[in-house]
Amino acid sequence: MKKKYAGQWLADVYAIFVRELKHIFSDSGVLVIFFLAGLLYPVLYGLVYRNDSVEDMPVAVVDRSGSSDSRRFVRALDATRELSVDYACADMAEAERLMQQRRVNGIVMIPSDFDHKLASMEQATVSTYGDMSSFLYYKNLTMAVNMVMLSEMHGIQTSRFSTAGLGAQQVSQLVQPLKYEENIPYNRNFSYSLFFLSAVLMIIIQQTMFYGVSMLTGTMREENRSFAILPQSLHGHGISRTVIGRGAAYWILYVGIGAYVAGLVPWMTGMPQNCPFRDIFILLLFYVTACVVFSFTFSTFIRHRETVIVIFLMMSPICLFLTGFSWPQSSFPWLWKQFSYIFPSTFASRAFINMNTAGADLSMCSGEIAALTVQIIVYYLLACLAAFWENRRSTMVS
Numbered sequence: 001m002k003k004k005y006a007g008q009w010l011a012d013v014y015a016i017f018v019r020e021l022k023h024i025f026s027d028s029g030v031l032v033i034f035f036l037a038g039l040l041y042p043v044l045y046g047l048v049y050r051n052d053s054v055e056d057m058p059v060a061v062v063d064r065s066g067s068s069d070s071r072r073f074v075r076a077l078d079a080t081r082e083l084s085v086d087y088a089c090a091d092m093a094e095a096e097r098l099m100q101q102r103r104v105n106g107i108v109m110i111p112s113d114f115d116h117k118l119a120s121m122e123q124a125t126v127s128t129y130g131d132m133s134s135f136l137y138y139k140n141l142t143m144a145v146n147m148v149m150l151s152e153m154h155g156i157q158t159s160r161f162s163t164a165g166l167g168a169q170q171v172s173q174l175v176q177p178l179k180y181e182e183n184i185p186y187n188r189n190f191s192y193s194l195f196f197l198s199a200v201l202m203i204i205i206q207q208t209m210f211y212g213v214s215m216l217t218g219t220m221r222e223e224n225r226s227f228a229i230l231p232q233s234l235h236g237h238g239i240s241r242t243v244i245g246r247g248a249a250y251w252i253l254y255v256g257i258g259a260y261v262a263g264l265v266p267w268m269t270g271m272p273q274n275c276p277f278r279d280i281f282i283l284l285l286f287y288v289t290a291c292v293v294f295s296f297t298f299s300t301f302i303r304h305r306e307t308v309i310v311i312f313l314m315m316s317p318i319c320l321f322l323t324g325f326s327w328p329q330s331s332f333p334w335l336w337k338q339f340s341y342i343f344p345s346t347f348a349s350r351a352f353i354n355m356n357t358a359g360a361d362l363s364m365c366s367g368e369i370a371a372l373t374v375q376i377i378v379y380y381l382l383a384c385l386a387a388f389w390e391n392r393r394s395t396m397v398s
Helices: 002-025 028-048 068-079 092-100 114-119 135-163 168-175 192-222 239-269 277-299 307-322 334-340 344-356 362-397
Strands: 057-063 083-089 106-110 127-130
Touching: 002 028, 002 192, 002 239, 028 192, 028 239, 057 068, 057 092, 057 135, 068 083, 068 106, 068 114, 068 135, 083 092, 083 135, 092 106, 106 135, 127 135, 192 239, 192 277, 192 307, 192 344, 239 277, 239 344, 239 362, 277 344, 277 362, 307 334, 307 344, 344 362
Parallel strands: 057 083, 057 106
Antiparallel strands: 106 127
């Protein structure tokens, strides 16, 4: 009896699996999202951000002080890896013309009272104007000027303490009481794409799956069909078989797409791969499963096919920043931190960045994998509840 039930159960799951695959491959819009967007978007992002660091960015300097201190500051700027002082302008109007002509990507203005304030032991200021057409220009200008300012500050402090009659050891202890060494092990070039692209790759898997599932759901409802109609052989039962059978169709497709996105794309774009692919693949199994039941749960609220485009524009940047790739998650407000736990991409992106970039293994990402497991259980139960409700509503209408 048990063997007969198990065989019928597997047969029902397989029939639902085949039916869902037919729905997927009969909808051109879903195919575009799954295969065109899912396969091309990661490569496109990699190509766009391939030149992820800028060196010797041309800038113009307006030195209104003309003092030895300001000239030393300009020479230090020119010596940095980030900036190249290509133009010394007489006034801001000339520097602005150079920026409008795209000959420089930043302006550094040193005021006329720069040396006077330093000599009077007052705070001197240096103004910067960045080309905001690219985040990399702003980053280079800000980093280089800040580093030179810190170096100049230490030099001024050393000179003043020495003038006051303090010995070399005392001066060293006052200027730098704790010696430190800068070490950036996983992003030595301050690469923007190194942390950005890692988060985007995981977001693409979640978002394309959700949009594809939602498009099919919206289409069925527009055509007065239901995504949760059970096979007649089940006699109104078998909600779990329906969810598992439908989910298997998306799971099979996205295990392959996910392996391509997380394994092949980083190799194609030159990203570091410091973790064995088998560990990445295990993470993908949890992540893809969580994305399937997450998509089933929230696609229940989709009534029209075009609604997905609005959700795409609104939720993609939110999901991206909730991963914590650009702002530490410890600094998230409590509400946004709780909100981030809704999305599988939050935990998968953090685990993928730690594994692929920093070389963490599965045990080090056990917290993220445990969170994905909780999401799988919760969203599976919610997906079953949604299928039950949809099936009951469809049955009552008919």
